[in-house]
Amino acid sequence: MDFVQLIIIGIVVGSVVGLGAMGLTLTFGILKFANFAHGDMMTLGMFTAFAVLGVVRGPTLEPFSIPAGLILAVLVAGSAVALLAASLDRLIYRRLRRRGSALITMAIASLGIAIMTRAVVQLIWGPLPKRYSGGINPSWSIGELRVKPDQLLIVGLTLVLAVVLYLLLYRTKLGKAMRATADNAQLADVAGIDTERIRQATWAIAGFLIAAAGVMFALQAQLRYDAGFEFLLPMFAAVILGGIGNPWGALAGGLIVGISQETSTYWIPSGFKAGIPFVLLIAMLIARPRGLFGSTF
Amino acid sequence: MSLLEVVDLEAGYGDVLIVRGASIHVEPGEIVTIIGPNGAGKSTLLKAAFGLIDIASGTVRFKEQDVTRMPAHRLVEMGAAFVPQTDNVFPRLSIRENLEMGAFRRKGGTTERIEELLGRFPDLGSRPGEQAGRLSGGQRQTLAMCRALMLDPSLLLVDEPTAALSPAARQDLFRQIQSIRDSGVAILMVEQNAREALEISDRGYVLVNGAVALEDRAEAMLTNEDIGRMFLGRSEVTG
Ligand SMILES: Nc1ncnc2c1ncn2[C@@H]1O[C@H](COP(=O)(O)OP(=O)(O)OP(=O)(O)O)[C@@H](O)[C@H]1O
Ligand SMILES: [Mg+2]
Numbered sequence: 001m002d003f004v005q006l007i008i009i010g011i012v013v014g015s016v017v018g019l020g021a022m023g024l025t026l027t028f029g030i031l032k033f034a035n036f037a038h039g040d041m042m043t044l045g046m047f048t049a050f051a052v053l054g055v056v057r058g059p060t061l062e063p064f065s066i067p068a069g070l071i072l073a074v075l076v077a078g079s080a081v082a083l084l085a086a087s088l089d090r091l092i093y094r095r096l097r098r099r100g101s102a103l104i105t106m107a108i109a110s111l112g113i114a115i116m117t118r119a120v121v122q123l124i125w126g127p128l129p130k131r132y133s134g135g136i137n138p139s140w141s142i143g144e145l146r147v148k149p150d151q152l153l154i155v156g157l158t159l160v161l162a163v164v165l166y167l168l169l170y171r172t173k174l175g176k177a178m179r180a181t182a183d184n185a186q187l188a189d190v191a192g193i194d195t196e197r198i199r200q201a202t203w204a205i206a207g208f209l210i211a212a213a214g215v216m217f218a219l220q221a222q223l224r225y226d227a228g229f230e231f232l233l234p235m236f237a238a239v240i241l242g243g244i245g246n247p248w249g250a251l252a253g254g255l256i257v258g259i260s261q262e263t264s265t266y267w268i269p270s271g272f273k274a275g276i277p278f279v280l281l282i283a284m285l286i287a288r289p290r291g292l293f294g295s296t297f
Numbered sequence: 298m299s300l301l302e303v304v305d306l307e308a309g310y311g312d313v314l315i316v317r318g319a320s321i322h323v324e325p326g327e328i329v330t331i332i333g334p335n336g337a338g339k340s341t342l343l344k345a346a347f348g349l350i351d352i353a354s355g356t357v358r359f360k361e362q363d364v365t366r367m368p369a370h371r372l373v374e375m376g377a378a379f380v381p382q383t384d385n386v387f388p389r390l391s392i393r394e395n396l397e398m399g400a401f402r403r404k405g406g407t408t409e410r411i412e413e414l415l416g417r418f419p420d421l422g423s424r425p426g427e428q429a430g431r432l433s434g435g436q437r438q439t440l441a442m443c444r445a446l447m448l449d450p451s452l453l454l455v456d457e458p459t460a461a462l463s464p465a466a467r468q469d470l471f472r473q474i475q476s477i478r479d480s481g482v483a484i485l486m487v488e489q490n491a492r493e494a495l496e497i498s499d500r501g502y503v504l505v506n507g508a509v510a511l512e513d514r515a516e517a518m519l520t521n522e523d524i525g526r527m528f529l530g531r532s533e534v535t536g
Contacts, residue, residue: 173401176390180398183387186349190381191444192373192402 004145006263012151012220014258015158020213020231021238021250022165023206029182029245030202031093033103037110038210038235040117042228045081045211046218047125049073053132063149065137066219074215078208085207086200088113094196114229122225129222154216161212162251168205169247178202182245230274234261237277240284243291252293256280298361300325300452300483301346301377306355308345314353315341317507321485323452328474328484330494330515332528333504339487340382342504343454347379348372359452374402378445382456382487385441388430392421395429395440399447407447414443435466442473446482453477455486459493471497491528495519503528 024038049070058068092113096106139146169175181188181198188195214228221227234257241256242249261276284291301323309315315338323329331339344350346357348369357365359377369379378399387395393411400407415422420436421443429440438458445453458474459467467490475497478484488494495501498515503524511524518524 173397176394176397177401180387180390180394183389184384187381187384187387188398189349189369190347190373190379191398192370192400192448193398194368194370 002144003263003266006266007259008145008147008151010259010262011255012154012258013262014255015155016213016217016254017231017234017238017257018251018254019158019161019216020210021235021242021254022162022247023209023213024235025239025242025245025247025250026178026202027206028239030178030185031106031199033106033110034236035110035206036107036232037088037114037117038206039228039230039232040114040121041081041085041207041210042214042217042231043121043223043225044084044117044228045077045214046223046227047121047130047214047225048077048080048211049215049218050125050130050132050223052076060133060135063137063140064153065133065135065150066153067133070132070215074212077211077215081211082204082207085203089200089203094199114232118225118229125223125225127225129224131222132218150219154219157212157216158251161209162247165205165209165247174198174201233281234258234277237281237284240281240289241292243294246291246293249291249293253291298325299323299358300327300360301485302356302358303342303346304356304358306342306345306357307353308341308350308355309353310341310350315507316345318355319504319507319509321502321509321512323483323485325451325483326478326481327500328478328486328498330491330498330501331485331487331504332489332491332494332501332524333510334527337504338507339504340456341507343379343456343485343487344381347377347454370402373448373450376448376451377454378448378450378452379454380438380441380445380456380458382460386429386432386437386444389428391426391428392432392440393425395444396447399444403448410447410449414446418443434461435463435470438462438466438470439473442477446477450482452483452485455484457487457489459488459490467493491524492519495529 020038020042024035027035052073053067053069056069056072060066061068092109093106096109137148137150139148169179177188177193177198178201180193181195185195217227238253238257239250241253257277257280260280261273264273264276299322303319303321306316306319307314319342333339341350345352348367352366356363359372359375364372387398390398396411396414397407400410415425418439421440429437432440459470462470471493474484474486486494495515495518501513501515501518502509503511
């Protein structure tokens with residue numbers, strides 16, 4: 001395939017990775033541990049949206065291939081995963097924190113949640129792939145290049161959510177308190193911030209973002225019970241590339257991961273492209289563990 | 298009626314008791330200084346009183362209410378404030394945002410209060426957008442204190458506010474503490490610069506090995522020979 005065309009696909013894939021990585025880096029920065037359930041929350045998000053589409057579909061929104069019901073589906077899936085993530089904090093992580101558990105314990109707990117979530121998704125929706133819509137999305141041609149409206153939608157939504165996240169973190173009291181808690185949670189307590197509520201809000205925001213990423217992914221591909229899990233490594237690579245706790249870094253990192261993964265197929269068999277994030281991750285951990293942009297946000 | 302009363306407090310980290318049966322009290326409008334050797338448990342005492350570490354036994358009362366083991370943010374709501382010894386500003390937040398965080402519990406009037414404090418401390422007021430991590434030691438300490446004052450507390454706990462400061466900045470800070478007290482805030486401070494601290498204090502405690510070894514009026518402590526030998530000599534030279 002044409003190299004520039006591969007870059008376009010890379011940007012689309014990278015947007016999905018970046019969208020998910022922004023939430024992942026927020027929880028990493030504020031809760032201080034790696035949430036291995038993030039990928040499976042993505043799966044849960046895409047399937048929840050699928051369930052909503054089973055009830056409310058509506059007409060196709062030209063020029064996209066998506067049915068009108070998908071707007072509702074994103075909101076429902078986002079809210080559901082947000083609620084679930086916040087509840088899991090209340091049920092599991094908060095208990096561990098109160099007991100003074102080590103961060104590694106929480107990371108392992110998240111791994112358990114990941115496996116459980118995947119099993120539940122498989123139990124409810126079965127092992128066979130699903131699709132949001134049967135229709136094809138004809139490409140627009142710009143000179144030599146071909147771009148699907150759906151792809152523009154994915155990139156557009158990612159940018160919109162990134163801007164919303166920026167406004168939240170820098171313009172609202174909640175967002176500033178999230179940044180303060182990331183900086184120094186004990187000092188945040190001392191200042192009078194109810195840091196437990198901040199942690200819950202962080203989970204909810206990350207949950208919403210990852211569900212949205214899941215739906216965006218499923219616009220382009222089939223829904224599978226392990227689809228989100230396969231995004232986990234690219235998302236972690238994006239988080240590390242961007243510097244832990246830095247959402248803009250994570251978005252940029254996601255784009256780097258996506259573009260290098262897709263353009264790599266220009267030289268190597270596409271079966272190997274899934275290894276690219278892994279290579280990037282290891283190279284970064286060795287060369288610049290604090291990320292390309294530092295962990296400031 | 299004491300504003301703050303700590304009775305027979307035992308607290309520490311894990312199974313290790315650091316504070317071993319300390320009792321102190323602070324009356325409204327007072328400046329009270331705790332001195333003592335390194336590792337005596339002074340910081341641990343303040344942290345335990347503020348609900349930041351586990352209390353094994355004893356009671357903490359604030360404004361006549363039992364606040365033992367109450368989370369810090371509830372104490373803040375009740376009108377207490379704390380400036381820790383180290384890491385007492387949010388380095389990646391701007392000066393203004395640091396102050397906003399001090400008023401997280403407040404519904405309105407935050408902007409006015411911030412402007413008031415920025416006006417009072419021109420070092421901060423001249424560049425409210427600066428990241429706190431880039432400030433000098435003295436400016437950080439002032440910012441930390443201002444953050445603590447955002448909600449007009451009636452009690453301020455400060456842990457070694459002058460530890461990293463030059464003699465001149467130290468004098469400034471002690472003056473600030475006096476003016477904070479004059480505005481009606483009681484202050485409980487831990488200090489290594491014992492002489493200067495006691496000179497502006499009403500009362501003092503000597504904490505040794507997690508327990509109160511001595512308690513007296515500040516003037517009396519300044520003339521106490523044992524205290525002079527152990528704690529005041531150093532600050533005489535450097536102050
Ligand atoms: N987070 C912690 N975990 C375990 N032990 C600690 C911790 N913080 C302090 N300690 C120990 O508790 C003891 C008392 O420490 P604390 O900081 O209360 O002393 P301090 O009187 O404030 O001393 P300094 O004058 O050096 O500030 C010390 O032996 C210290 O090693
Ligand atoms: Mg100390």
